[in-house]
Amino acid sequence: MRGVVSFVGAGPGAADLMTLRGADRLAAADVVLFSPVLVDPVWLRAHTRDDADLVDLTRLSDEELLDLHRRVGSRLARAVRLVPGDPALSADLREQRETCERLGLDVEVVPGVSPISATAAAVGAPLLEPGADTLSLVEGVDAARAVATPGRTLVVHAPAARAADLAEVLRTAGFPEDVPVAVAYKVTSPAETLLRTTLADLTTEVKKANLWRHAHFIIGDTTRQPTRPTTDPSRWTARARRPKTDGEPRHTWSRPT
Structure with a gap:
């Protein structure tokens, strides 16, 4: 068993546009590396464990970041590195991934919604x-x-x-x-x-x-095409579903007559 680093696509900005897999990795992470410009720390804390370490990438030197990765490996920890949008569009991903692999870490890339x-x-x-x-x-x-x-x-x-x-x-x-x-x-x-x-x-x-x-x-x-305003997200707020009784049709939309 080895330490693991997951490069997780943080999406374009809205918290609810992170993928389910990305949210799962956050919830399980021991360490989360992020930029406050990208993700609101208050929102991030609500989606991570209480004992998870949240590390501001903008405050780390290259050597400090390297040392942190070494500690992830030595402690067999799970780290998430949040990447803006989709990691596949990050020019730095290859170098960062190779660095982690040289340190003996398992590496995972979790796609995200691109800006x-x-x-x-x-x-x-x-x-x-x-x-x-x-x-x-x-x-x-x-x-x-x-x-x-x-x-x-x-x-x-x-x-x-x-x-x-x-x-x-x-x-x-x-x-x-x-x-x-x-x-x-x-x-x-x-x-x-x-x-x-x-x-x-x-x-x-x-x-x-x-x-x-x-x-x-x-x-x-x-x-050039005209567009209607974006749908109000509140229209999609979850509502309690009425339980079906035995023999009740499963469709809920009216069929055309």
């Missing part, structure tokens, strides 16, 4: 549709230069402060001024901000919203 999926859901637009069946996902404005192609859906994760630079990249690539652009910041969190604009007004609208930190930009006609 990209949450952004598309919040905007109310699919990332792919007939006529726009090619999708490019890139990190940073500079990376967008190589893949920006009119007629394709482009998702860019970049500082909102570089909106003007992104607009210039899109214009250089030949995108028209009226191409729709959706901008999403901290989707599903209390600080969520969603903008619907066009290339022509992108820089102005981002400045008006006072956005400068990392956000997701969705560029393409797929965001």
Whole structure:
């Protein structure tokens, strides 16, 4: 038996968008490594054991983190490392996983809901549709230069402060001024901000919203469709079910007459 580290996708922000498996790993963990920017410590404490150690990753040096992993191994402990969104989209996952394996730890990766999926859901637009069946996902404005192609859906994760630079990249690539652009910041969190604009007004609208930190930009006609507001989550609050009696039909929706 060895110590184990589970890299758990924390989802896009909302606590109830963590997967059931991720929640199970949290409930069983001896140690949880997290960033307070990502997860509210109060919520986290409510989903972990009373005796679990919650460790702020932003306060650890590389050597301190390495030492913590060694202690997880020596104590045969269970550690959870919360990763923003989906670990599969983390550029650092391979290095972190290999470090744990070199220390003799078992490693598990628990998928999560990516911010990209949450952004598309919040905007109310699919990332792919007939006529726009090619999708490019890139990190940073500079990376967008190589893949920006009119007629394709482009998702860019970049500082909102570089909106003007992104607009210039899109214009250089030949995108028209009226191409729709959706901008999403901290989707599903209390600080969520969603903008619907066009290339022509992108820089102005981002400045008006006072956005400068990392956000997701969705560029393409797929965001042109009008959307209804997101359903109020309270509509899905669990209600007590009326027990069925013997012989009662199992369906509860009326059949068409």
